[in-house]
Amino acid sequence: MALNISFELQEQDLEYFRNIMQKTQQSVSQLSQAEVLAAARALAGEVKHQVPDFVASRLKQLELLVAMVEDSEWDLTAEEKLDVLSALAYFAKPEDLIADHLPVLGFLDDAIMIELVAQELAEDLQAYTEFCQYRQNEIERRGAEAQTSKADWLESKRQELQSWMRRRRAEKRSSRSSSGFRSVFSFRG
Template sequence: MSLDITIQLADEDLDHFIEAMQRAQSKATNLSSQAIIDSASKLLVEVPQTKVPQFIRDRLDNLDQMIQLVVDEGYGLPDEDRKRVLSCLAYFADPDDIIPDSVPVLGFLDDAIMIELCVRELKPELDAYGDFVLFRNQEATRRGVDPASLKTERVEWLETRRLEAHEHMRHRRRDGYGASSNWAPALFRTR
């Protein structure tokens, strides 16, 4: 038997998450980009080792995509945009999150909610990256190249597409692409 639950967060609830994100970002100011990435990646390893609801497991793919967005050298996310993503990932580097991860069943609920908020915040970045990865994989397969090898290097035949993806990302962000009318985020500040 399964049970569907819908959670609606009021503005005051969202404020609580925004404050938690800002606290985490303050604590992360002394951390390197790699330390933030490693902490977020650690969550991808820890959660599958515990019994958590599928709702939480489903969010991990989004967290992984945020991490890939900043580590994919072949995509080469510009520094300003990389800082936006790292600022969102800072929450996962804070051991003092809203619900301690050690709480059975619910310990990762705040992480799942924060992932959802970050996905909304980073929708233009994530969509542009997803489009680029799809193109890169299809084109690499067509050319007989291992797509995984292209995550660590830039190749000439992808450069135009990479720059177009970055430009589309900026246009989408500027035009409010994907923004919900009720969502007025301040989840991150530039590190």
């Protein structure tokens, strides 16, 4: 028998998580890109088979964020990488809100943070996912010739998707109040 529990986080609840994210970012701001990515990758790998579905589904988003930063063909700007790395900072901290060793609930806080990060970076994730699908489809379609001209056709699609992503992000930022969740995603203070 499965038990379905759902809950809604109100603005004051989200503010609590924003504050946690800010404190975490300050405490891990000295970590390198490699350390932040390694911690996020370790969390995703460590818990893949021992967590409830609601956590496992969010771990896929975490893995996608790591891949987005590491993908040289996606080629994020330094500022965009910093946004993603700042969002991943929570997962680089060994102690979090709920001890991870607790069965079932141990990764609830991680799942909530991943969901908040994924919502904030939705355009980035959507554009990157589309880019990966396009890249795979073109490699399959072009066969052996794909590698010889890959840089040309991939660059064009990357520019198209990143332009869309940046335009949507700018529209989203200009239409939201100054208390947007993204504001906590900066090591720059």
